[in-house]
Amino acid sequence: MADTKQVQAAVYRGDNGDRLSVETLGLAAPQHGEVRVAVRAAGVCGSDRHVLDGEWQVQLPAVMGHEAAGVVEAVGPGVRGLGIGDHVVIAWHQACQRCGECTSGKPWACTRAKSNDSLLPDGTTRWSEADGSAAFPYLATGAMAEAIVVPEFAAIKIDERVPFDVASLIGCSVGTGYGAVVNNARVVAGEAAVVVGAGGVGLSIISALRLAGATPIIAVDVSEAKLREARRAGATHAMMSGADLGERIAEATDGGADVAFEAIGRVQTMQQLPELIRPGGRAVFVGLPPEGQKVEIDGLLLAYDGKTIIGSNYGGLVPARDFPRVASAYLSGALPLDELISARVRLDDVNEAFDAMRRGERTRSVILFDA
Structure with missing residues (x-):
């Protein structure tokens, strides 16, 4: 299809042990209220490892990764708060925005979110294989890919001075740790x-x-x-x-x-x-x-x-509120986050990054994509 972009992504099929393969998949254009983000950095997180090591079950084939930061490169109909070129951090827990939990400031408690099913809020996926069959973005994100499609409300605009590698971690590990301290405890x-x-x-x-x-x-x-x-x-x-x-x-x-x-x-x-x-x-x-x-x-x-x-579920985060706060604390020097990154790797090195995690050799690896 003309509106489908060919994207390199780290795919888990479950038929080769804990190994990921870097493949080309189709990514459909953003639909109403969605944006397509060119990923600039994606964190390698223990939640992904749980899947690869068979400890958590997900829909397959899965585009792995859920910590991401990048640049908005396309917007779907109805998008009002974001524009092409905006720097964003992705929130993987894509709450419904309408239930009592969401409207009372607890989106992390939303029971209608489909993120754990690796589906977008409308219950579908924008990913497809060459034969037209579906692939699924892990935690509704699929961050280990050159580009992703997410709802507008899951792409949180942040200050462009925050480096993409640091920004990616705000979406999960840093945000979770910050929220556990500030929101939960x-x-x-x-x-x-x-x-x-x-x-x-x-x-x-x-x-x-x-x-x-x-x-x-x-x-x-x-x-x-x-x-x-x-x-x-x-x-x-x-x-x-x-x-x-x-x-x-x-x-x-x-x-x-x-x-x-x-x-x-x-x-x-x-x-x-x-x-x-x-x-x-x-x-x-x-x-x-x-x-x-x-x-x-x-x-x-x-x-x-x-x-x-x-x-502590996702640090009790309200992403639209908390991500910019974390970014601001980083820029002021009050929250030094660069030191949390122990390795910066390419997408082709993703299996090595997970192996290093299993050996306890790194604090955090971040996959960098070409600008």
């Missing part, structure tokens, strides 16, 4: 905080805690290298994980942290999190575990100590 200056897991999301949480004025900020990991990165991001203390972690946290915080974040998605560390906070404290689950795994918590102790467990 509502950390205030002087509170003691613990972050378990110093990967991309964990470092984003640490950066946001520094911005909020938390002290001390204790990073926990099994990697000395990642703990060094955590100190660069703003951690005041760095601790190796272990059976006596609760005792060490209690000693460093005079009885336990006010708030603790789990940024891995590992059941064992999620279960340990309430032990790290003082009575009345908050434990925030940010990391996402494989499907079907259960977390066991001592309900009596939880109630007796008045502790709160908070589930």
Whole structure:
């Protein structure tokens, strides 16, 4: 079709282990209320790895990736707030904009969103294979591609001074970490905080805690290298994980942290999190575990100590509000995000980037596309 663009994309078919293939697919023109974005940078996120490693199930074939930033290159009918050339960050959770959750400022809680089904809000996909069969954008984004089509409200305009590699991370890891601190935990200056897991999301949480004025900020990991990165991001203390972690946290915080974040998605560390906070404290689950795994918590102790467990879905973000705030904090120097990126790669290197993630060698890889 004349209005279909041929696009290079990283495709997961599920028939070659955890490998992605870079292929040419068709991308239809944006429809009513949609825009096409030329992707300039796409983050390599653990949520994608869950799919590739068989821990989460998605529609196949899937165009992978969900952290993206780029430039609007085409607009569909009815688009009013964006124009060609605008720099945008993509929100992967594409809420319906009409339900009670959306209209009360909680789009992350929208139950009508089709993002987890890898479909646009109208229940369709703009991607197609050579034979005309459908392909599906992971989390309604499919960011690991030269171009994508998303609803106008999912493309958030930001200051053009923000580099695309940094901007891409605002759409998920940085935004999630920032939102977990500001929106979910509502950390205030002087509170003691613990972050378990110093990967991309964990470092984003640490950066946001520094911005909020938390002290001390204790990073926990099994990697000395990642703990060094955590100190660069703003951690005041760095601790190796272990059976006596609760005792060490209690000693460093005079009885336990006010708030603790789990940024891995590992059941064992999620279960340990309430032990790290003082009575009345908050434990925030940010990391996402494989499907079907259960977390066991001592309900009596939880109630007796008045502790709160908070589930953080996309950091409780309101993208149109929070993405520009994060961008502004970065430009002011209050939120140094460049240090979160440990590797910049090309699309053809995507499998290597995921392998490095599995080995725990990088905080965040970002795929860069030619301008």
